[in-house]
Amino acid sequence: xxxxxxxxxxxxxxxxxxxxxxxxxxxxxxxxxxxxxxxxxxxxxxxxxxxxxxxxxxxxxxxxxxxxxxxxxxxxxxxxxxxxxxxxxxxxxxxxxxxxxxxxxxxxxxxxxxxxxxxxxxxxxxxxxxxxxxxxxxxxxxxxx
Amino acid sequence: xxxxxxxxxxxxxxxxxxxxxxxxxxxxxxxxxxxxxxxxxxxxxxxxxxxxxxxxxxxxxxxxxxxxxxxxxxxxxxxxxxxxxxxxxxxxxxxxxxxxxxxxxxxxxxxxxxxxxxxxxxxxxxxxxxxxxxxxxxxxxxxxxxxxxxxxxxxxxxxxxxxxxxxxxxxxxxxxxxxxxxxxxxxxxxxxxxxxxxxxxxxxx
Numbered sequence: 001x002x003x004x005x006x007x008x009x010x011x012x013x014x015x016x017x018x019x020x021x022x023x024x025x026x027x028x029x030x031x032x033x034x035x036x037x038x039x040x041x042x043x044x045x046x047x048x049x050x051x052x053x054x055x056x057x058x059x060x061x062x063x064x065x066x067x068x069x070x071x072x073x074x075x076x077x078x079x080x081x082x083x084x085x086x087x088x089x090x091x092x093x094x095x096x097x098x099x100x101x102x103x104x105x106x107x108x109x110x111x112x113x114x115x116x117x118x119x120x121x122x123x124x125x126x127x128x129x130x131x132x133x134x135x136x137x138x139x140x141x142x143x144x145x
Numbered sequence: 146x147x148x149x150x151x152x153x154x155x156x157x158x159x160x161x162x163x164x165x166x167x168x169x170x171x172x173x174x175x176x177x178x179x180x181x182x183x184x185x186x187x188x189x190x191x192x193x194x195x196x197x198x199x200x201x202x203x204x205x206x207x208x209x210x211x212x213x214x215x216x217x218x219x220x221x222x223x224x225x226x227x228x229x230x231x232x233x234x235x236x237x238x239x240x241x242x243x244x245x246x247x248x249x250x251x252x253x254x255x256x257x258x259x260x261x262x263x264x265x266x267x268x269x270x271x272x273x274x275x276x277x278x279x280x281x282x283x284x285x286x287x288x289x290x291x292x293x294x295x296x297x298x299x300x301x302x303x304x305x306x307x308x309x310x311x312x313x314x315x316x317x318x319x320x321x322x323x324x325x326x327x328x329x330x331x332x333x334x335x336x337x338x339x340x341x342x343x344x345x346x347x348x349x350x
Contacts, residue, residue, distance in 0.1 A: 006156030027311070029320055029323065030320070031247070031315065042226065079217060
């Protein structure tokens with residue numbers, strides 16, 4: 001009878017651990033607050049272009065995304081929003097999503113902002129955004145001609 | 146007394162081994178074990194713990210403006226700041242929805258290609274023979290947010306945000322307060338953006 005005691009203690013210990021390990025995480029107060037890193041990222045993600053017509057800027061964005069192999073998911077001209085996604089090379093199990101917004105800035109200027117997400121993790125490398133804006137610049141230049 | 150100590154020393158290695166095994170493995174079924182199963186729609190209805198009036202007050206903010214489009218644009222910018230992926234945008238109804246993944250959990254055993262296969266269109270299925278977590282099978286770190294804009298009176302608009310985390314509604318007012326603070330800043334930027342063109346040097350394509 002007494003020999004069963006160690007087993008019970010072990011079971012209790014296990015149960016305690018199981019309960020502790022499986023508690024659901026609670027939402028933190030910063031669940032819907034931008035971090036300092038995100039605010040820094042904003043400057044890489046935005047660029048102003050000399051375009052007068054919002055619809056021309058939108059078409060330029062769509063064409064640039066197509067050039068980069070993206071599939072357009074939604075494009076809303078009045079709100080100036082384009083979202084697109086593609087499988088990332090060379091590993092085709094990875095997914096890349098992008099959200100682009102077009103905002104009129106002043107007479108003759110449009111502010112374009114892109115947010116890229118790689119496998120549901122935001123891309124923080126400024127080079128990626130530089131590449132996108134270089135493609136967009138070319139795309140806008142071609143559509144101007 | 147001596148006997149008890151002897152048994153305790155016997156039990157400790159077994160307990161430690163079991164605990165180490167569990168720690169290495171994590172939870173046996175990590176996702177399912179963290180949620181209570183909801184077998185009835187009534188359970189979902191009763192899941193809200195806070196008072197509905199209190200919750201609605203925390204989730205809503207009144208804005209002294211009538212331009213819905215500007216407000217919706219500011220909401221989009223705020224959601225971009227938070228790295229949300231936008232899913233729904235309806236200007237007429239004034240609805241914006243999106244999701245993002247809080248970096249809480251990652252596949253435990255190396256790489257799980259199915260982790261990225263998140264299908265938000267599929268439904269949860271609970272039948273006698275088939276139980277499924279639907280879109281949440283591989284994902285448990287999804288944060289969803291729906292923001293609605295509707296007129297309050299002739300001069301004001303009401304914005305209401307409702308967030309979901311770990312399949313449950315966020316009832317704590319603090320995340321909403323921070324969201325509205327960001328929204329107010331975005332709205333301010335949205336208004337000044339049009340006036341101030343000197344902030345960013347334009348690049349001529």
